[in-house]
Amino acid sequence: MSEYLLEFRDIYYSYPMAEIPTLQGLSFRLPKHKKTALIGQNGCGKSTMFLIADGLCQPDRGIVTLDNLPLTFDRAALNRWRQRVGLVFQDPEQQLVAPTVAADISYGLCNQGLSDSAVAIKVTKTLADFNLENLAMSPLQHLSLGQKKRVSIAGVMALQPELLLLDEPTAYLDPVQTRNLLTELASIAELGTTLLIATHDLDFVYQWADWVLVMDEGRLIAEGETLRVFEQLQSMPDFELGMPTLWQMWSSLAEKMPQVPAPRSIEEFTAYLEKYISGK
Numbered sequence: 001m002s003e004y005l006l007e008f009r010d011i012y013y014s015y016p017m018a019e020i021p022t023l024q025g026l027s028f029r030l031p032k033h034k035k036t037a038l039i040g041q042n043g044c045g046k047s048t049m050f051l052i053a054d055g056l057c058q059p060d061r062g063i064v065t066l067d068n069l070p071l072t073f074d075r076a077a078l079n080r081w082r083q084r085v086g087l088v089f090q091d092p093e094q095q096l097v098a099p100t101v102a103a104d105i106s107y108g109l110c111n112q113g114l115s116d117s118a119v120a121i122k123v124t125k126t127l128a129d130f131n132l133e134n135l136a137m138s139p140l141q142h143l144s145l146g147q148k149k150r151v152s153i154a155g156v157m158a159l160q161p162e163l164l165l166l167d168e169p170t171a172y173l174d175p176v177q178t179r180n181l182l183t184e185l186a187s188i189a190e191l192g193t194t195l196l197i198a199t200h201d202l203d204f205v206y207q208w209a210d211w212v213l214v215m216d217e218g219r220l221i222a223e224g225e226t227l228r229v230f231e232q233l234q235s236m237p238d239f240e241l242g243m244p245t246l247w248q249m250w251s252s253l254a255e256k257m258p259q260v261p262a263p264r265s266i267e268e269f270t271a272y273l274e275k276y277i278s279g280k
């Protein structure tokens with residue numbers, strides 16, 4: 001058994017009519033049972049990578065594997081692949097298919113061949129987990145963008161995939177819904193689901209991720225444990241992605257502070273400062 005779940009080996013992909021390939025030799029390995037973040041500038045190919053990882057686009061070249069099993073495009077193999085890999089699209093409008101919230105969440109479950117009663121139990125639990133009970137019978141076109149995003153995340157998480165790919169999951173969510181989502185993600189990560197989140201929110205990445213992948217112009221330019229990757233990015237001034245706020249604050253103080261690991265949360269940072277100020 002490999003310690004990596006998803007692997008891309010030298011993947012090339014061009015959209016029809018595009019002048020240059022969007023993915024240009026993308027290779028990476030995604031560690032199993034970890035929380036991985038995918039970062040990179042607009043247009044570097046993050047969403048395209050997700051579409052390939054879910055078998056929605058076929059690479060022009062290269063191999064994609066899941067637990068060493070290569071991705072193939074016959075219908076039966078694709079169905080099995082998609083039972084294992086769940087994708088939440090960046091744009092919820094692309095994801096939602098049914099007339100109402102409850103119908104949308106039950107759609108994927110019905111496709112898994114579950115009995116009506118098993119589907120009903122899972123839909124009820126998912127509506128409760130995502131605080132969507134009041135919207136259960138609402139037509140999807142009446143929802144706000146943030147509500148649609150929550151429904152699309154709920155629908156995929158209800159399927160309990162082995163690998164969950166979330167493209168900008170917190171976009172459009174308010175702070176309360178973001179916190180709720182993080183709680184849900186933490187509980188499914190604890191159950192062993194491997195998570196990969198594409199995001200521009202570096203503060204979130206810094207605090208949440210165990211592992212980080214960085215893409216630029218269709219390739220991988222850095223991968224590894226979160227702190228190591230931000231250290232690498234700091235030494236690449238030409239690559240303008242920004243840095244997490246906590247990291248920047250810590251970097252400006254690190255020389256004055258005792259040799260302690262960089263804090264990963266506001267609480268840790270405050271504790272260090274208090275210790276330093278009190279001279280202990």
Ligand SMILES: Nc1ncnc2c1ncn2[C@@H]1O[C@H](COP(=O)(O)OP(=O)(O)OP(=O)(O)O)[C@@H](O)[C@H]1O
Nearest residue numbers: 015016018022040041042043044045046047048049
């Ligand atoms: N359907 C499409 N047809 C043609 N080109 C496309 C299509 N979708 C994306 N592209 C192009 O592929 C490149 C990568 O797009 P992609 O959406 O994968 O980037 P991204 O890293 O997800 O960006 P963002 O951070 O803005 O979400 C861009 O140059 C984009 O214009």
Ligand SMILES: [Mg+2]
Nearest residue numbers: 046047090167
């Ligand atoms: Mg994208």
